[in-house]
Amino acid sequence: MSNFVRKYIKGDQNIWVIIVFLSLVSLLTVYSATGSLAYSTQGGNTTYFMFKQLSFLLVGITLIILVHHIPYKYFVIFSLPALYFSILMLLITLSSGQNLNEASRWLEVPGIGLSFQPSEMAKLALIVYVARVLAQHQREDAPTYGAFWPITIHTGIVCLLIFPENLSTSLLLGGIVGLMMYLGRVPFKYLFFTGLAGTALVTLVLVLAMNDIVLIDRAETWATRVEHFFDEETATSEYGSDYQVTQSKIAIATGGIFGKGPGNSDQRNFLPHPYSDFIYAIIAEEFGLLGAALVLGAYFFFLGRIGVLVRRSNRTFPAFMVLGLGLMLVIQAFVNMGVAVGIFPVTGQPLPLVSMGGTSILFYMSGSRGNSQC
Numbered sequence: 001m002s003n004f005v006r007k008y009i010k011g012d013q014n015i016w017v018i019i020v021f022l023s024l025v026s027l028l029t030v031y032s033a034t035g036s037l038a039y040s041t042q043g044g045n046t047t048y049f050m051f052k053q054l055s056f057l058l059v060g061i062t063l064i065i066l067v068h069h070i071p072y073k074y075f076v077i078f079s080l081p082a083l084y085f086s087i088l089m090l091l092i093t094l095s096s097g098q099n100l101n102e103a104s105r106w107l108e109v110p111g112i113g114l115s116f117q118p119s120e121m122a123k124l125a126l127i128v129y130v131a132r133v134l135a136q137h138q139r140e141d142a143p144t145y146g147a148f149w150p151i152t153i154h155t156g157i158v159c160l161l162i163f164p165e166n167l168s169t170s171l172l173l174g175g176i177v178g179l180m181m182y183l184g185r186v187p188f189k190y191l192f193f194t195g196l197a198g199t200a201l202v203t204l205v206l207v208l209a210m211n212d213i214v215l216i217d218r219a220e221t222w223a224t225r226v227e228h229f230f231d232e233e234t235a236t237s238e239y240g241s242d243y244q245v246t247q248s249k250i251a252i253a254t255g256g257i258f259g260k261g262p263g264n265s266d267q268r269n270f271l272p273h274p275y276s277d278f279i280y281a282i283i284a285e286e287f288g289l290l291g292a293a294l295v296l297g298a299y300f301f302f303l304g305r306i307g308v309l310v311r312r313s314n315r316t317f318p319a320f321m322v323l324g325l326g327l328m329l330v331i332q333a334f335v336n337m338g339v340a341v342g343i344f345p346v347t348g349q350p351l352p353l354v355s356m357g358g359t360s361i362l363f364y365m366s367g368s369r370g371n372s373q374c
Contacts, residue, residue, distance in 0.1 A: 011064075011068060012305060012309060014301070014305050015302070015305055018298050018301060018302050018305075019061070019064070019353065019365075021298055022295070022298060022353040022354050023057045023061075023353065025283065025295060025354055026053060026057065026353065026354040026355070026356075027050060027053060027054060027057070028262050028286075029275070029279055029282050029283055029286070029354065030049055030050055030053045030275050030279075030356045031046070031047070031049070031050035031263070032262060032263045032264075032265055032268065032282065032286060033265065033268045033274040033275035033279060033282045033356075034046070034048075034049040034050070034275050034356065035268065035269075036268065036269055037049065037275070049275070049356060052356075052358075053356055053361075056357075056358045056361045056362060057361060057365075059362060059365075060361050060362050060364075060365030060366070061365060063362060063365050063366050064365050064366070067366055072315075072317060072318055075128055075132075075317075075321065076132050076317060079125070079128045079129045079131075079132045080129060080132075082125040082128070082129075083122075083125040083126060083128075083129045083154060083158075085121075085125070086118060086121045086122040086124075086125040086126075086158070087122070087157060087158060087161065089107060089118035089121060089122070090118050090119065090122055090158070090161035090162065091161065092107060092118075093106070093107050093118050093119075093165075094161065094164065094165070115359075116358070116359040117359040117360070119162050119166055119169050120359045120360055120363040120364075121363060122158050122161075122162065122173075123169070123173055123328060123363070124325070124363050124366065126154065126155060126158050126173065126177065127176070127177075127180075127321070127324035127325055127328055128321055128324075128325075129151075129154060130151050130154075130155070130177055130180055130181070130320070130324060131180070131317055131318075131320035131321040131323075131324055132317060132320075133147045133150050133151050134147050134151070134180065134181070134184035134186075134316070134320045135315075135316035135317035135319075135320055138184070138185070138316050142185075143185050143186070143187050144181075144184050144185045144186045144187075145186075145187065147181065147184065147186055148181070148186050148187075148190050151177065151181060151186075152194060155173070155174060155177045158173065159171075159173055159174045163202075163205075166348070167202075168335075168347035168348060168349055169349070171202075172328075172331065172332060172335065172349070173328075174198060175331075176324065176327050176328050176331060177324075178191055178194070178195060179327060180320065180323060180324050180327070183323065184320060243272075244271065244272055244273075244277075244278065244346055245339070245342050245346065247267050247270050247271040247272075247278075247281075248267075248271060248278050248281035248339075248340045248341070248342070249281075249341070249342060250267055250270075251265065251266075251267035251271060251278075251281040251282060251284060251285035252281055252284040252285065252289075252292070252340070252341060254266070254267070254285060255284045255285040255286065255287070255288045255289065255292075256288050256289070257288050257289050257290055258287075258288040258290055259284070259285060259286045259287040259288030259290070259291055260285060260286055260288075261286060262286055262287070263286070264286060265282050265285045265286050266285070267281065267282070267285055268282055268285075275355065275356040276350050276351075276355040276356050276357060277336070277339070277346070277347075277348055277349070277350060277355070278339075278340055279336075279350075279351050279354055279355050279356070280292065280295070280336060280337045280340040280351055280354075281340045283295055283354075284340075295337075295354070296337060299329075299330050299333045299334065302326065302329070302330055303326065303330045305326075306322060306323065306326035306327070306330070309322050310322055310323055329352045329353075329364055332349050332350075332351075332352055333351055333352050335347060335349050336349050336350060336351040336352075336355075337351070352364045353365070
């Protein structure tokens with residue numbers, strides 16, 4: 001067994017420990033949080049979603065092992081074709097994607113009936129492409145001027161395609177790319193004015209959409225979430241953003257220090273999507289502030305390992321890839337947890353490696369390869 005581990009389970013052992021820990025948390029919490037969903041959709045089979053999540057986690061871990069054996073040069077070679085393929089998938093999604101939770105974010109794989117989110121593929125492809133461009137334009141003790149326009153153009157295309165159905169993902173991805181460019185020595189003034197222009201464009205589109213000049217179905221939802229975040233007195237429907245955050249805070253508050261124990265959550269019966277967007281609240285309720293702190297600490301430790309791996313790397317492309325993929329995972333985790341405790345408006349971002357969902361699990365597991373070996 002030890003020989004098998006040394007031969008096939010490669011990479012940073014600390015990253016593997018974090019992945020296994022978060023996978024176990026995912027299984028326990030998904031099993032507990034999907035009880036009501038199982039009764040309404042699976043005839044009371046409460047283990048259905050747990051075993052489904054387990055299958056995705058096992059496939060994801062297998063992907064990590066397989067991708068570990070792919071030389072970095074192939075990531076460089078196929079980064080641009082993969083990015084263009086993901087852009088094509090985003091275009092198809094906008095025109096004929098499946099509607100789920102009032103958003104058309106899904107495509108069905110013909111013949112097998114499985115659905116996936118092209119935005120997850122696009123995030124991974126764009127980060128690897130940005131790492132490639134930054135690496136190609138690095139000059140010792142000189143700003144990275146040449147990387148600005150290729151990255152900005154491709155990032156703008158991807159974010160604009162994601163934007164109509166998933167504003168939070170679009171903003172998050174754009175911010176992470178901007179941070180990568182800053183750390184990659186792209187002049188700050190370029191990034192500053194690009195950020196101003198992007199903010200102005202998003203604001204303009206939202207204003208036009210709210211006045212029915214530009215048709216974006218989810219514009220009203222976005223505006224309502226932001227309004228409720230800043231004005232708690234605003235009345236909402238039973239499943240409005242205030243209701244979600246209120247139930248989430250109740251779950252966290254009633255969990256206490258040590259929690260109610262696995263499977264003993266009460267708020268899972270009241271909180272919409274307790275197995276995805278608000279799974280951190282269920283973790284805090286069942287495992288207490290201690291369990292919630294351990295999960296938070298796992299992501300902080302993951303962030304620390306990113307810094308270690310980047311410093312150890314003597315090649316620019318893998319260093320930037322580790323940086324981008326790691327920041328994407330950790331920042332999304334912080335956003336998800338921030339929503340659960342009321343720091344940020346409701347975004348719909350899942351908790352990476354924990355929330356139920358095959359697409360995010362598989363793509364984040366694939367991306368973890370870059371974070372576990374540099």
